Amino acid sequence: xxxxxxxxxxxxxxxxxxxxxxxxxxxxxxxxxxxxxxxxxxxxxxxxxxxxxxxxxxxxxxxxxxxxxxxxxxxxxxxxxxxxxxxxxxxxxxxxxxxxxxxxxxxxxxxxxxxxxxxxxxxxxxxxxxxxxxxxxxxxxxxxxxxxxxxxxxxxxxxxxxxxxxxxxxxxxxxxxxxxxxxxxxxxxxxxxxxxxxxxxxxxxxxxxxxxxxxxxxxxxxxxxxxxxxxxxxxxxxxxxxxxxxxxxxxxxxxxxxxxxxxxxxxxxxxxxxxxxxxxxxxxxxxxxxxxxxxxxxxxxxxxxxxxxxxxxxxxxxxxxxxxxxxxxxxxxxxxxxxxxxxxxxxxxxxxx
Numbered sequence: 112x113x114x115x116x117x118x119x120x121x122x123x124x125x126x127x128x129x130x131x132x133x134x135x136x137x138x139x140x141x142x143x144x145x146x147x148x149x150x151x152x153x154x155x156x157x158x159x160x161x162x163x164x165x166x167x168x169x170x171x172x173x174x175x176x177x178x179x180x181x182x183x184x185x186x187x188x189x190x191x192x193x194x195x196x197x198x199x200x201x202x203x204x205x206x207x208x209x210x211x212x213x214x215x216x217x218x219x220x221x222x223x224x225x226x227x228x229x230x231x232x233x234x235x236x237x238x239x240x241x242x243x244x245x246x247x248x249x250x251x252x253x254x255x256x257x258x259x260x261x262x263x264x265x266x267x268x269x270x271x272x273x274x275x276x277x278x279x280x281x282x283x284x285x286x287x288x289x290x291x292x293x294x295x296x297x298x299x300x301x302x303x304x305x306x307x308x309x310x311x312x313x314x315x316x317x318x319x320x321x322x323x324x325x326x327x328x329x330x331x332x333x334x335x336x337x338x339x340x341x342x343x344x345x346x347x348x349x350x351x352x353x354x355x356x357x358x359x360x361x362x363x364x365x366x367x368x369x370x371x372x373x374x375x376x377x378x379x380x381x382x383x384x385x386x387x388x389x390x391x392x393x394x395x396x397x398x399x400x401x402x403x404x405x406x407x408x409x410x411x412x413x414x415x416x417x418x419x420x421x422x423x424x425x426x427x428x429x430x431x432x433x434x435x436x437x438x439x440x441x442x443x444x445x446x447x448x449x450x451x452x453x454x455x456x457x458x459x460x461x462x463x464x
Contacts, residue, residue: 158358159190161210163201166194166391167300168320168417169241169346170214171383171426172372178386181371185364196299199271205229211351212365216318217344217438218272224457225448230352232459235366236430237373240423241345242276243322243335245307246314254284254333257291257314264295265303265315270447272345273316275438278445279339280316304410320412323420335423342434345424355459366462370428377426384417432458 164170176182182189191209195201198219204210205220206229213220214237223229244254251257257264266277277295281288298306300321306312307325314333315325322332336343348369355362376383391412436454443451 158361159188160212160354160361161191161193162189162212162214163191163193163195163204163210164214165198165201165216165346166196167241167318168384168387168420168424169216169238169318171376171387171421171424172237172369173214174387174390175376175383176368176372178390179372179375181368185368187361187364187368196301197267197271199268202227202229205231205349205351211354213349214346215349216272216346217435218275218442219270220347220349221439221442221457222270222447225442225450225452231349231457232352232355233347233349233430233435233457234355234362234459234462235348235369235428236344236346237348237369237426237428238345239425239427240336240343241319242273242317242343243319243423244276244280244314244316244333245322245325245330246333247312247329248331250313251333254280255286257294258287261313262294263311263313264291265298265306265312265317266295267299267316267318268297273318275442275445275447276336276339277316279441280334283339301410319423320417320420323423324410324412324416326419327416337423342431344430344434344438347430348428359462362459363462366428370464373426373428376421380418380421381414384414384421387417388412388414428463430458430460430463432460 162173164173177189177192193204193210195204198216199222201213201215202219202223205213205215205223206227213231217233220231220233224231246256250259250262256262267273277291278288280286281291296306296312300317303312303315303317304321304324307315307330308328315322315330317325322335326332336345348365350362350365432454435458439448439454439457440451442448
């Protein structure tokens with residue numbers, strides 16, 4: 112009998128020990144869930160933001176970050192995510208109340224700030240260079256050949272980044288400005304690419320990836336922004352001033368995601384090109400007007416084209432205030448903004464590492 116009671120006592124002790132261990136483990140698990148919930152609540156900003164990006168590999172970091180879910184991972188909730196074919200159209204979107212963040216070329220950002228009085232701040236760079244002059248090698252071998260009779264030149268409308276590059280080339284090579292500008296046909300990049308494909312242009316000033324695309328049609332890259340403007344700032348991450356004023360944490364997280372995605376693009380360009388090709392395919396169907404659907408289908412943006420194009424850009428979040436000042440002063444010299452201003456007025460680089 113004693114042996115039986117002793118055995119029962121030992122079994123009871125075992126059951127109590129198991130229950131105590133299970134209770135302890137359950138308490139730890141509940142504590143973990145509670146702390147994780149608090150961390151998640153702390154991590155989410157609770158404010159929705161509208162974002163606009165360029166329909167170009169200039170915005171590689173934004174395309175990659177969205178594809179990877181890194182904006183959401185940082186607690187950034189996007190109420191709108193819109194793509195624009197030109198920087199000028201994107202700048203106009205910035206003036207609207209529903210867009211607070213933009214991955215945009217520096218030149219239209221300056222124009223929006225100076226002319227449209229859009230209260231914005233540039234908080235990081237995204238790349239340098241990214242613009243080029245492509246030509247029909249059968250008709251143009253030298254820059255001076257742009258002055259030859261009958262040469263047809265394509266460019267975006269006045270005030271765009273590649274339009275500023277066009278003026279820079281005119282100045283640097285002492286070309287006949289009046290003659291050159293009279294020959295320029297103003298159209299957006301996709302229309303220029305299609306015009307080249309149809310033999311309607313002999314030269315075109317284009318942003319990437321469009322400049323690289325026309326190499327498949329027999330055109331040659333005669334020069335790039337790197338050749339005429341050393342250190343040329345391409346695109347930037349710009350936000351409305353009110354966003355920084357009301358919630359600087361959002362700006363800090365945007366810069367953090369941009370840096371992370373930029374590093375990833377530099378480390379894995381092939382994968383980045385594949386991501387962008389997929390996203391641009393879907394986005395292109397949404398941003399091109401219905402009548403241009405057939406045109407867009409003819410201008411397929413492949414990973415191979417993007418990879419070649421990306422090699423012509425320097426992806427970096429670093430941004431030089433002196434280079435921004437050069438751009439401001441030159442745009443003012445061209446008459447695109449009425450008054451020059453200090454680069455520090457549009458820059459807020461406190462969030463950059």
